[in-house]
Structures are given as structure tokens and as C-alpha cells.
Amino acid sequence: MNGVSATARWTAAARADETRRDDALFTDALAGDLAGPEGVARYERYANPGTTEFLAIRTRYLDEVIGRSSLTQVVLVAAGLDTRSVRLAWPSGTVLYELDQAGLIDEKEKRLAELGARHACERHAIGTDLTGPWDEPLRAAGWDPSVPTLWIVEGLLFYLPENDARTLLAHLESLSAPGSVLAGDLLSHQSMVSEFSQEGLRRLREDGCPWLWGTDQPEDVLTEAGWTVREVKVPGEEGASFDRWPWPPLPRGTEGFPMNFLFTASA
Template structure:
């Protein structure tokens, strides 16, 4: 059922939880980032109560993940890349809150219903981006590259890609198709940042309640990856993996329970960055 705010159900609703986590982090005196739009967007979409322990653990993950990908995108910008694409952008606000160099053009790709909701909410808030920002309404399972090109994307320019929080929701075939299309659109020097999980993570007993709720809202996890470097190599990417335990130590935070090897064993949430 579509919420009365107009935000689509299913996978799109998970964007609300992520926005809520970004707001909570922004309210901390020792925050890892500042996102003044996160709370208002969550309010406009209709907040989701954090009633489960899994939900609270996920919030810790979302915070570290957000900072990790913020840093990777800004590194790409500092290296001279001026074209950025966020696939399945959700309620992402990086176009508004990061310090982009002059000349940066950022494209956000997501489902038409989510794009329509977000654009109205941002207009109501009077939000102004910190870079050139173009939204592209397209389903990643369909011909989104054509829509991206029509919106002004230049495949000859090196691009910083972000594929955050979506690949596990897609079938392996759809995920491979996305990587194929990203490869075709990526000039030498392009960079990729992405998230995925391994099968052991999906099968964790403590994740069973969350997996059940996701499936009930048409947002089941449908794919996994066992070796991110091997996974991305055939598409022309030289990848590195960062463990959340290392991120947590770097930022002086507790290791999220959902990523702590002492708790989850061999289960992994992969945070990956790669260069072409």
C-alpha cells in the first residue's frame, strides 16, 4: 500500500530508515557528518518506528556506511572527477550537504514515484544543491542508461558511481546487468563505490526477523556476493574492501553488532571502492 505521503512502498521505504539514522547522527556533538535535510525528508515520508533491535543495529551500520561513501565520493572529486551518478539514490542528500568542487554535476537515478515525492519535498523545504544536480526517473531493471544520457550524462567523462543499499534487493541477473551498463558508461579513470552482502549474512539467525519483514513489504534480499574483488574484476574494476570494524575504530565508534566478526562470524556487509 502506498503511504499517504506518496512515497512508494517496498524497497523505497527503506530510505526512510536511512534518513532517520542520518538525522540521529547529525544531532550528535561528535557527528561523522551533518545532514540537515534528513529529518525533514523522513517527516515528509512518514517515519518508521525503530521497534526492533535489528533496526537499532542497522542504524549504526547506516552511519558508518554513509561516512565511508561520503569520503569515497569526495576523494573522487579531489582527483578531478566532476561527474557523479547515484544509482537508487533514495532520499540521499549528498548533492546538498557535501562540499563539491565547482563544475561538479551530480545525477540521481531512482524510480519515478520516489523521484516525484522527493522533488516535491525538497521544493517545499526550499533546498538548494551545492552542485549541478539532475534527477533521472528510471527503473534500474530497465533501460536507465538511455534516460541518463538524455539527461546530459557524458560517457566520455570519468565518472564517480555510487551503488548504495540496492544490489542485495535485486536478482543476480539484474545486478550483473547493472554492472555491465555501468562498465559501458565508465571512461578510464572512473571510480565505483558499492555495497553488498555475502550469503552468510543473509542466513544469520539474528537477521531472520528483519528478512521476514523485508519480504513482507516486497523488499526481500535476492542476491549476495562472496568475493567483491573477484566479482568486480570482469567488469574492469580494481576493487578494495573496507571492513566496518576498521571504520568503527578509525572513527572512534563501537563496531556495529551486525558487522562484528565476534558476533556474526563469517557474515559480511561488503563496503567496496574501485577504480577503472
């Protein structure tokens, strides 16, 4: 697995950790096996105040977006070692597509088979490069552009060069039938420049999976890509806390502190 793919083990280890809590915001029974020792090592190596909490909140936030949606065509864009196909109760008829780099998808399919994973929806896993022409393999797997899609972009955009991330967001919108929804997360520019982030950023660079960019104007990034923003939340706000964020939400525009954004937008 290359540097950035291995970050999927990190977030799987975070979900395994959350699963062990009495007050877990979700349970992911396969996460520990998928993360393995490398995932645990990365989880410990990248631990920072707020990181564990944010990863749990992000997953729960997106679980709730999915739970509220009636869309039955769903794409996990950069699915990593996500096991929502197994752990969520999907409406009947749901078809779930998972996109990620081919090496990660191959390894994931092998591990899921070994673990006897049983998917709760029709699922197609597709190895592709999201900075290239990725929608042909998606169409070939059965994805239908005339049907509204729920796109989930969790933990991806800041690993892509900013231009590629913006192109991807715009391309997702251009592929979206009316009624489609996009939900995911963005990193703030403050997270890139805050003194409190620098050690974590250094470690990510050293491990070949640098965070490349952030924005303090997530609404503008989404709007410029053609999306209609429904909401942008920071951890601690209602709907993005789940009693897990231990601090008050940082007011928007605060400088010097890392901040993450959770968003939902429609086509």
C-alpha cells in the first residue's frame, strides 16, 4: 500500500478504537482486523488533541447523512477500508459503489473475503485513480447517471492537490442527476498553518501522505464547484458534536487553531 492508501488503515484503527467505547458513536466490527498493527501505529503516531474525537464525529455525521437520505445509489469516493456496506441498514434496492486506488481495493476485497464480510446492499468495489478519468469504470460497474447519487467524500480532499480536489468536486457535480447529494469533509487553511498542526503535518509528510491544502471558505469551494451548500459544520456545533467534542465549537474565522469542516450539499 502506498503512503496515502495506508492512511485508510489509520482511520480504520480510529473506528476500531471508537467501537471499543461504551458510548461508541457507531460500531465497526471489522475495523480492527482491517487496520492491523500498521493502522494502530499510525493512529498513535498522528494522535493530536481533537483528532480522535473528530474522526469519530465525522464518521457518525456521515452515517446520519446516509441514514436520512432516501437515495439508493450511493458512491463512497475514496472508500478506503470503510465497512458501511456491512454495518449500516441500507434501504432495499441500494447499490453502493466504492472507489479507491486499485492496490487498496484489491487488498480490501481479499481481507473482507477472509473475514467473511456480509454486505447489506449490492456492492461494487472499483480500483481507480480519482485524479484521472475515473467515471468510466464506475459506469461500467452499473452506476446510472440518470439516477440521483449520494456521494460520500470522507477524508480525501486534502490528500489531493488543490486543483485536483476542486476538479473532482466539479466533476462529481457534473455527473449528478437533480436530487443528488454530496457529503464529506474539508480541512481548514488554519490547519495547515497553525503551530499546533506542524508536528502532525511533518509526520504525514515523512510518511508519504502529506495533507496538501485547506480552505477557510469551504462554502466557496463547494459553490465554485457547482454545488448548493445545505450546511457546513465545525466539530462541537449541534449535529457535529454527539457529546464527543469536549470543547466549544471554534467560531468561524478564528485564526491560529486547526479546524475541520463537515458539509452536505446538493446538486
